[in-house]
Amino acid sequence: MSDEAASSPAGAAPQSRPDLRADGVTAGYGGEPVIRGITLAAGAGQVVSLIGPNGSGKSTLLRSLVGQVRVMHGIVRLGATDLTNRPPEEIARSGIGYVPQVDDVFGPLTVRENLEMGGYLLPKAQIPAQVERVLTVFPRLSGMLARPASKLSGGERKMLAMARVMMLAPRVFLLDEPTANLAPAIATALLEEHVRGLAEHGAAVVVVEQRARAVLAISDRTYVLSGGEVRMSGPPADLLASPAFVDAFLGGYRSAPAAGEP
């Protein structure tokens, strides 16, 4: 995994046309912006990670990309389509799949019904086949189709959340801390197999994570956010080698200005 990440030379352009792009996005709730001037890009087949201290705006950024938080300045684009401030239903229809950090499944609904909701936009006839397809990626879920989602363990819920999003085969996946509350071994497996796997099947993946080391290992490109702004960005190997990284990542608010490409 890390070989792949290290093989992209530092500073080179991304290897595929960016599918999802945020340009100078400033967003927030009500009066004040929580994130300012964020520019990032994620292309098909790439894993792009967002790391940084708590409160740095990572979740807010994802939420502004899916229409849940108002974008005050800047543009969000998927390919050539402008998606800035569109309603979440419409963004889903455009091919962006979002797994929130909490409340990521429909608790009272069964596993199968959760998947059916994931495939809500599909013609009714296609749904069973799609469910089968998704279950091949997460075979463990096959054994609990009739169980209410609230009765699943933490790891199983995360799997269900990801499976639900996969029902529509979106071009872009936005994952907010998919390994939160998971045991380290399961977390690593989730990231390496499933999250990396999504990119290998051609989607663009943007993943927010607290487990910086684990997610750096599977990323093509990483953005370090702090205080609502991008402090550093680049291929993981470059970041880890940079002396400014520790400060930026651990929240050195007053340390050197953003290094690397914005």
Add this chain to the structure above:
Amino acid sequence: MNSFYVINLTIYAAVDAMACLGLSQQFGVAGVTNFGYIIFQSAGAYAAAILSLPPDTANGGFQSYIGGWQLPFPLPWIGAAVAGGVVALPFTFLVGRRLRGDFAAVGLLVTAVLLNLLATNYRPALNGDAGLALVPAPLKGATGQFTTQPASYQWAFTAVAIALCAAVFVLLRRVTESPYGRSLRAMRDNDAVAESLGKNLLSLRTAMLVIGGAIAGLSGGVLVSYISTWSPAAWGYAETVVLFAAVIIGGSGNHVGALLGAILVPVGFEEVTRYIPTSNNLPPNLIPSLEWVAIGLLIVVFLWLWPRGILPERKRVIPLSGPVPGGEPATAPTALARAGSPRGRESGIILEARGLSCEFGGVRAVAEVSFAVRRGTLTGLIGPNGAGKSTLLAMLAGTLQATAGRVIYQGRDITGVAAFCRARMGLVRTFQLASEFRRLTVMENLLSAVPDNRGDSLQGALRGRRYWRADEQRARARAEAILDRFGMSGYASQYAGDLSGGQRRLVEIMRALMAGPAMLLLDEPMAGVHPNLARQIGNELVALCQEGMTVLMVEHELAIMDEFCDPVVVMADGSVLAEGTMRELRGRSEVLEAYLVG
């Protein structure tokens, strides 16, 4: 227009005004939402009735009720107020709970309907559905009802009703404009925070319920002496809605607004319908029905157009008295009255956690944490997200109950001590999320935290401004000094809720300092604050620690730890990982790993 019409209108106005004032105090000022309010008025009316009526065998025995002691004026009215207050007591349990506002409202409304049902059906108590009749007017013995009295008596009664209403107004004004009133409003705006600043919520709410109940009861007593009857039909849930509507439309939290609402809604409305032309062709209850429709419309329209009412709560602008003569900021001496220790760093542990754990739903947020904070230090507490820092802070402050372990403060085991008591002992915390009192000005926010103001109790408030003026002046001087120190003097009269995020943080820190803490527990005080301001806050905290205060600060910005904190404690996964200066910790790989592993 004859004089009886004026008398009738005035008495109803006075009675409704009293009831609305009591409700405005409970709901608008103290934030106690009591949809069962009408019960108190009714209790008062029934009490006055049964105290002034002769035994139920009189008048041919056509009514049956308890009591009937034929007590002379003013005992029935006093009894009415007492009944209202006593009936209000059990409501403390219904109202203080952490129940959703609308669920609680439904519960209280239903309680009112239930009691109405019981009163209607259980005839021996209060004559059931028919209610009580022939209630004597004051000073007129067992047989004299109001309507049979001469004009002079009726005018005198009216004057007394107005006088009582005025007295209630003055009394409530006195309570609301005092430091005690400020504490009530703080509780209304954010009860958890008010508690963390030392306010005893239970005592405040109970006091408001009882006072509101007594006022409502008195209004009921006056009313029943006037109309000489009282039945369950007079206090259905529609009547409660009307009272609430009057307060909301007039302006909740503003006593003049309550008067206005009382005149507009229950009284004014009734009068307007008088002028609607009637004719024999119209069905008999068309007008009363339309009246209710119109009240419903008024409620919805007013709530939409003026959510705060016609006369919303006034902003209390406290004039600044200018720089303190002598020049020195006044924070240090009073603030440290309870730090109780000589200046400079000295050994001596002020706060200790022993084996503290917090477990809910099978998840251990904090596991067996033990560490000690030395007096006079600015100690930092850091760790990745989910390390348990805020949970630990909450347990130390008392806002969260530990599931195991002990907290020792100044040598005392305070593990079981309530949060508001800890605050009074000098252990004060701030909160991570927005916790300013939004509808109080910045100055009022600061003043609300002062612990030793004589005006901050019910008796103190009732004794009037002269009693607490000196303490208030002292508090203001301190507040002005702190505002000056942090450069916020220009914002003193702005509503705290209107400020920017960083400014609100500042207000919170200044407010915590006003509490004169011996030890401050700060939860991410610099979050969202401009770096220059954060540095200024840091410097102030360092200065205060040099003067003897102790600070334990949770923060994310490690550069802040570098600059201001020594020692720094690192938490990860619910336990303490390491302790030392930031320089030492940066060099330790397990600390970096903890952050990277997340």
Add this chain to the structure above:
Amino acid sequence: MTIFLASLGFGLVTASVLAIAAVGFTLQFAVTDVLNLAYGAVMIAGAFLAYVVNQAGLSVWIGLLAAMAACSLGSVLLNAGIYAPFQRRGASPITMVIVSLGMTLIIEFGVQALAGGVSVSYTMAQGPTLRAGGLVLTVVQLVVIGAGLALMGGVHWLLHRTRLGKAMRATAANASLARTCGIRTRHVITITWALTGAMCGLAGTVFGIDSGSFNATSTDLFLVLILAAVFLGGPGHPYGAMLGAAVIGVATEVSAAYIPADYKYVIAFIVLLAMLGVRPSGLLGARA
């Protein structure tokens, strides 16, 4: 024993009326997070509409259909025109209670203004009385029970076997997540109010049939029964509402056989207050 069985029979009828009403009420809460206290007023408006149709010479069952249609439309307008705008503004739950009480006054007394204060009854045949194992019920009462059961079945089928119903449950569980699945939650909410509004009209007419005679304020106390059933089962849980309706309906009627009839509602009140005090999420709801 015969008294017990007779009152059990009444209890089943009341439970059926209550179930129809409570399920509608709780679904409105599930999907909008508002306690629609004007529900009782809409019910009685439906009952009166059915009466008007009945007086015009048509069967009360036609009136029932008219009531369902009108209350459906009315409820959609109530939510879209009143509740939703206030909620969008960030009104607190207390404000919403007062708004819904204001709407109750408008609707209930609007009906009273139009219809007068007198009690009315439907002109209808009660049908023969049937006896089975001690229970004594008229055909009409059996129809009411049947309607209740049919509706329960219909609601179950809707919520668990149709895409729309599952979308309703998803919206109630987590509206923002539903939107990220592409579900147009605003449409789902409108449809929910339309369906529950129809249930409200059905409940109102059936209430009128069961009560014999009614006036504009007859549903005031009935609303408390609805609240008791809803909170017993758990607000927002349709099966909880059904369970609650069964318990409350039977309990109130059976108790009337043993305590003075005027107090029969007291049981419902006490259940409601107990649930609010001890377990506001209800028997079937998640522990808070």
